[in-house]
Amino acid sequence: MLELLDQETIEIILRTLRMTITSTAISAILGVAFGLFLESLQPTRTLPKFFKWLVVAVNRTLMGMPPVVMGLVVVLIFTRDGPLGFLRLMFTFEIMIIAQVLLVTPIIAGIVYTAASRNGERIRAFAHTMGASRLQTQMLVIRELGNEIFFAIITGFGRAMSEIGAIVMVGGNIRHHTRVMTTTIALDTRRGFQDQAIQLGIVLMLVAFTIQIIADFLRKRERRNDENF
């Protein structure tokens, strides 16, 4: 397959993978930590139940945020006159990663939070009665929610891989610089170069298919876990 692809296409595929893997890895760290933290928050007098509900509601809204809106927000922040404009990040590879992290983190956090809400308290209670330390308890929660966390990361990876709206706005789809698979497909289709668009489309589908196979394998494992009902 790779022999059929020209040098530039390979460069685009590798850049896409680099961007997607980097942004998913950062989002995974932030999203898993935030999802678990949010679940473990117990309402107190200083931290009312309403606050947790509000944070969860905002996160759920961000999970479904249109990428172009996120792109617009990032542009407003990082544009030359924006609050972080001095960083000169517009139309760079780095700002594409930032935009993707902002899109993917709420998705991973939301899925992890939902999974942890089902079992987190029970796992922590069990760990407490076994005499586990705080760190050991957290490690156990992560281990026991491993399938769900992995599934959340794969979902985030899929979102990052297929995303176009935000990265074309902040990256600019610059050749040899910020051009990735989705932006190239859109551009080539518009210019009438369907061959390259089809090639990239097939590669993108293959990656999506691989993700789907992994996710399906995980779901089967979960079903096996629950065979005794």
Add this chain to the structure above:
Amino acid sequence: MMKISNITKKFSRFSLDWRRTDTFESKIYGIIGANGCGKTTLMKIMAGLVKPDEGEIDHGGLTPRDITMVFRKPYLMGDTVYKNLVYPLKIRKITPDEGRVSGLLELAGLSEIRNQYAPSLSSGEQQKLSFIRALIFDPKMILIDEAFSNMDIKSVTRFEQHILASQQKNPITWVIISHQLSNIKRLCNHVYFMDSGQFQAEGTPEQILLDPQAPELKSYLYQQSF
């Protein structure tokens, strides 16, 4: 020795109101009462899982690592029976003694399935595994919340004999919640009866089960006898 004094805990639909002081030392205590009367909440407070709104708990030198609780619906990790059993040792960085492990698996009748995936066990087997997991690290206080409810009679008898034998050799504090009054009668030195979140009566199993005085207790025992 654990001392609890004037414990209260309010929930939206229920409140626990334990307005007295009780000491739990190296004996076997039973707590009985109808569903929803606050037994499990009291036990969770003793285990440190629930913080009371008011009241004092003097752990008398016991650390959280000395106290364990066995739940009616136990949590089993997504791993083998063996790995679940030795988990308390693993977190204490203690190498499992194979003889002890085999002995406990035999006690629970789980020797043949030590490498089986634990969450796939039957509910009775899960309770047995959970029970021996609480024994393996020699805690000083074991709280049992209806942990025999799904076990067969033969297994319950075996566990009862084990508790009584180990109690003679090395007495620790046991607190047992059970609706099986026969368990309470055979095992306990002292029994508490609760109703609507409050203490109602206490005494030896004979006093509580054979010569009940409180009307609520009489009514509870009458209902349990059917």
